[in-house]
Amino acid sequence: MTNYSFILNGTSVTVDVDDNVRLLWVLRDVLGVTGPKYGCGLDVCKACTCHINGQAFNPCSVTVSEIKSTDEITTIEGLAGTVDADLHPMQQAWLDGDVAQCGYCQPGQIMAAVATVNKVKSEGRTIITDDDLDGIRNICRCGTYVRIRAAIRAAAENMM
Numbered sequence: 054m055t056n057y058s059f060i061l062n063g064t065s066v067t068v069d070v071d072d073n074v075r076l077l078w079v080l081r082d083v084l085g086v087t088g089p090k091y092g093c094g095l096d097v098c099k100a101c102t103c104h105i106n107g108q109a110f111n112p113c114s115v116t117v118s119e120i121k122s123t124d125e126i127t128t129i130e131g132l133a134g135t136v137d138a139d140l141h142p143m144q145q146a147w148l149d150g151d152v153a154q155c156g157y158c159q160p161g162q163i164m165a166a167v168a169t170v171n172k173v174k175s176e177g178r179t180i181i182t183d184d185d186l187d188g189i190r191n192i193c194r195c196g197t198y199v200r201i202r203a204a205i206r207a208a209a210e211n212m213m
């Protein structure tokens with residue numbers, strides 16, 4: 054067991070775990086942060102999508118030993134805090150569009166959506182294209198893709 058520190062949703066945390074434990078289990082089982090969901094554990098379904106230093110990533114496929122003490126991990130629980138509001142514009146768009154069905158994939162969908170819109174913004178673009186949306190590979194077994202894409206376009210207008 055080794056001590057590992059990183060910044061989680063704006064707060065420094067330290068955990069004492071084996072080197073090869075995947076970060077998703079550290080978040081969920083050690084720290085009790087259960088927004089990131091377990092689907093495949095193989096970096097395929099994207100249900101666990103979070104942000105590391107503002108970029109989307111999948112903690113089911115990253116060992117805790119790969120995380121640096123300065124790395125900033127954001128989960129759905131901390132997303133609103135990144136804009137200092139009760140809800141992030143993407144979360145509001147999700148509610149307005151009644152996007153979720155069973156809900157299991159939705160935290161990962163929202164985190165992937167925010168990273169996508171932020172990437173478009175960082176490139177100096179203001180329009181979310183079909184190609185941008187096609188780049189989101191998160192699986193939804195309930196098939197809410199049409200509502201997801203509409204919500205992303207709606208939220209992007211409040212994020213630009």
Ligand code: FES
Nearest residue numbers: 092093094099113
């Ligand atoms: S659980 Fe992480 S990608 Fe599926």
Ligand code: FES
Nearest residue numbers: 155156193194195
């Ligand atoms: S809302 Fe059920 S899996 Fe996406």
